[in-house]
Amino acid sequence: MPTESLSNEVRLLRFLAQDMTQAELGRRVGLTRQTIAAIEQGRYSPSLEVAFRIADVFGKRLDEVFHWNPGDGGDASAVPTP
């Protein structure tokens, strides 16, 4: 069974941004504090739009904040052939 996972650096980036609170980050991207906590713990994968907003808050690219770890089911670098 494929075991894909999406990890992120949100907790670390919050710490580096003068220990920004979850509530503050949530306010800036339009999420509740509980959802930010769920994202940090890997219990929720945000929509692409929210992921971009979070990256924007920290002034980072999307792939610097979120990482997709493909399991058995695929290769992240694989490009479908036409």
Place this chain on the structure above:
Amino acid sequence: MSPLEKRAWLTLWSQCPPYLVYFLIQAAWPDWLTTFQQRIACLAVVAGVHAIAYVTGLLWMKRQEQGEPLLLDERDRAIDGCATRTAYFVMLTGMIVVGVVMPFSDSGWKITNTALLAIVLAETVRYALIVAGYRRTPRLAH
């Protein structure tokens, strides 16, 4: 705890006990309430207890939140949407039983109580799934 999850717990706690008692009475002692007035009064008491418990809980919750509006984000909406879709099918099944099957086999209060049971069951499923959703959120719920 998310505001939606709090409201889900409130609904479950205010709704399930009174209606459970009501349906147990209806199932165990069907002949206990004989007249229309008695049955309506029993239903009114149950609905009243539910309403009082819910409003009291809601007021207490509003006081705790200190007037903050109920803001739902995409995760809340995804969990709510998933729970509502499942509850819709519970309600649909109940209404088919009540409206299509029972008119040919039963009558009166049996139909009324089954309809009520379908509504309560659908609501219970919805809010139970919301509570469960916050514990085992699908990673890609949207």
